[in-house]
Amino acid sequence: MPVPDGGDALVVLEDVDKHFGALHVLRSIDLTIHRGEVVVVIGPSGSGKSTLCRAVNRLETIDSGRIVVDGRPLPAEGRELAALRADVGMVFQSFNLFAHKTVLDNVTLGQIKVRKKDRKTAERRARTLLERVGVATQADKYPAQLSGGQQQRVAIARALAMDPKVMLFDEPTSALDPEMINEVLEVMQQLARDGMTMVVVTHEMGFARSAADRVVFMADGRIVEQATPEEFFGNPRSERARDFLSKIL
Numbered sequence: 660m661p662v663p664d665g666g667d668a669l670v671v672l673e674d675v676d677k678h679f680g681a682l683h684v685l686r687s688i689d690l691t692i693h694r695g696e697v698v699v700v701i702g703p704s705g706s707g708k709s710t711l712c713r714a715v716n717r718l719e720t721i722d723s724g725r726i727v728v729d730g731r732p733l734p735a736e737g738r739e740l741a742a743l744r745a746d747v748g749m750v751f752q753s754f755n756l757f758a759h760k761t762v763l764d765n766v767t768l769g770q771i772k773v774r775k776k777d778r779k780t781a782e783r784r785a786r787t788l789l790e791r792v793g794v795a796t797q798a799d800k801y802p803a804q805l806s807g808g809q810q811q812r813v814a815i816a817r818a819l820a821m822d823p824k825v826m827l828f829d830e831p832t833s834a835l836d837p838e839m840i841n842e843v844l845e846v847m848q849q850l851a852r853d854g855m856t857m858v859v860v861t862h863e864m865g866f867a868r869s870a871a872d873r874v875v876f877m878a879d880g881r882i883v884e885q886a887t888p889e890e891f892f893g894n895p896r897s898e899r900a901r902d903f904l905s906k907i908l
């Protein structure tokens with residue numbers, strides 16, 4: 660199936676609609692994420708940001724429209740769905756680690772099960788990634804023994820261990836104590852500099868300004884405007900965006 664919008668489009672949403680009962684949560688969403696691009700999605704609570712992320716990872720179905728990830732159209736099922744999930748890394752607000760597995764196992768098991776690596780190779784890769792996110796010394800601990808910031812960095816390492824093509828972050832720092840926010844944002848900044856394709860839902864406007872190639876502003880299930888961070892923060896075009904920014908900045 661042809662990928663719209665040129666060869667470097669990695670994630671494409673075309674005219675996507677989604678309802679929860681009578682609630683219309685995604686309205687004619689058209690969005691293209693290019694390889695290597697960092698897109699920050701912002702907007703008021705309830706505007707559909709999480710649903711958008713979950714739809715890309717197929718944690719939610721859509722009512723109509725089309726979502727294409729690296730040339731593969733959703734919906735996917737079975738083996739294809741597992742492959743899609745591995746290609747689309749996701750980090751949630753709540754850390755979602757396996758509570759009864761060690762940090763090392765958390766970052767190793769998916770590689771063995773989904774990517775079919777042997778344990779030794781998977782563990783070597785896991786240790787490299789834990790080093791990269793700054794928690795190498797915590798490898799043998801259990802998630803509950805770690806701070807929230809450390810757990811979230813493990814969650815990032817676990818997603819990266821699958822060699823995803825794109826990483827989705829849904830408010831990854833919202834549940835963290837303030838002093839732990841920066842350690843997670845710094846890992847994400849580095850990932851962005853390393854060229855990872857990223858979609859980041861966040862209220863951290865400093866991160867949006869410094870890391871985003873593009874800001875997408877959502878309200879009431881629609882993409883109201885999208886622009887570079889300079890344009891968006893310097894000169895928001897819509898009344899909705901101006902109102903939103905005046906409340907959070």
Ligand code: ADP
Pocket residue numbers: 679682684702703704705706707708709710711
């Ligand atoms: P955001 O992430 O921007 O805060 P969400 O995508 O979580 O927004 O939610 C968009 C709207 O859909 C909200 O009104 C929310 O209450 C509703 N919603 C989200 N998930 C469900 C669900 N599983 N069932 C019913 N309503 C939902």
Ligand code: MG
Pocket residue numbers: 708709710829830
């Ligand atoms: Mg949300």
